[in-house]
Amino acid sequence: MDRHQNDSRQAGESRPAVRMINIDSEDAGQRVDNYLVRILKGVPKTRVYRIIRKGEVRVNKKRVTADYRLQDGDLLRVPPVRVAEKTSRASPSAAIIHKLEGAILYEDKSLIIINKPAGIAVHGGSGISYGVIETLRNIRPQERSLELVHRLDRDTSGCLMIAKKRSMLRYLHAQLKEGKINKIYNALVLGRWPSRKVLVNAPLLKNTLRSGERVVTVDLEGKRSKTLYKVLERYSHANETATLVEASPVTGRTHQIRVHCLHAGYPILGDDKYTSDEDNRRFREFGLKRLFLHAARLELVLPEGQALAIDAALPEDLDGVLETLSH
Structure with a gap:
């Protein structure tokens, strides 16, 4: 049996037959609803949940609920699901x-x-x-x-x-959760970051403003969040002071580095959400046109035990800003 049986096509709509899918180790562990959403391209989620509720989806010939997690060796029955072909959207540029x-x-x-x-x-x-x-x-x-x-x-x-x-996705998610992957960022912050400040430990809370914009703030009700810092270089140019820092998040919260820098009193330059317009405006004169935050290095261990360290060079636009500040 083919792992994924082919669907027949006719007159602008897909007419799939029943599909019998052997679940292997790569797909094991996923919720059946998420798996079906992924393989039934173009089928609305409401339709996916309906066929599960009606018992049309079977695993090993038995009904399952949407939160059932697929196991290696399961035989999944996917019923015929008819959906009009969508107008093909433009390809990526x-x-x-x-x-x-x-x-x-x-x-x-x-x-x-x-x-x-x-x-x-x-x-x-x-x-x-x-x-x-x-x-x-x-x-x-x-x-x-x-x-x-x-x-x-x-x-x-x-x-x-x-x-x-x-399998790699599950492995890396576990490694991230256990803090075994080191992510190192470069950020240019306003002011003179003190060398003694090597840790920002401040809980972070997500908020939604009336406008619908999502922002993160330091809040005692928030999630535990830690970032390690190291000064790489300081710059003084035309009465402006900035510091290039290395930031290593111990936890992985939304906007963590950006908000921790702001909380420490040294906001990241070019940040249109957490840094003042006036500060950003002044540094645009040095060529800074966007957020100066760059994921410079990854350090991890592959499943086979091989240590892997990957460096990403600073982009030309950010490198040019540092070059200007150096003179």
């Missing part, structure tokens, strides 16, 4: 494809690490059709499972991990 193809820092049979360019979201949404993950899936249709291991803000550049196998 040639510019994005070119940038991502040239940004690969490391690749093996299970993992890709790229130097994500600033300005490209890691995934689509909010009017963005193609982020990093959608573009990679588009240009690598032969890859069965491409998934983001973690995320970077749209304006943050640098090391980003994409798993090519579910």
Whole structure:
């Protein structure tokens, strides 16, 4: 039996037959609803949950609930699901494809690490059709499972991990949870960061403003959050002072480095959410046009025991800012 039986197509709509899928170790551990959403492209989630509730989805000939986790060796029955073909959406731009193809820092049979360019979201949404993950899936249709291991803000550049196998995704998520992956960032902050300040330990809480904008604040009700810091270089130019710091998040909270820098009194320059417009305006004169935050290095151990350290060079625009400040 083929792992995924082919669907027949006719007159602008898909007419799939019953599919019998053998679950292997790569797909084991996923909730059945999430798995079905992934393989039934174009089928609304409401329809997926309906066929589960009606008992049309079977695992080993038995009904299951949406939260059932697939096991290695399960036989999954997927009923015929008819859905009108969507109008094909535009492909990712040639510019994005070119940038991502040239940004690969490391690749093996299970993992890709790229130097994500600033300005490209890691995934689509909010009017963005193609982020990093959608573009990679588009240009690598032969890859069965491409998934983001973690995320970077749209304006943050640098090391980003994409798993090519579910087993690698599960392994790296466990490593991140246990604090065994070291992520090192470079940030340019306003002012003179003191060498003695090597740790910011402040709980972070997500908030949503009336406008709908999401912001993170230091709050005792928030989640425990720690970031380690090291001064790399200080700059004084035209009556302005800035410090290039190395930031290593011990925990992995949304906007953690950005908010911890602000809390310490040294906001990241170019940050339009947490740094004042006036401070950002002054440093635009030195060529800084976006958030100066770069995921410079990843240190991890692969499942086979091999230590891996990947460096992403500072982008030319940020390097140019430092060059200007040095004179």
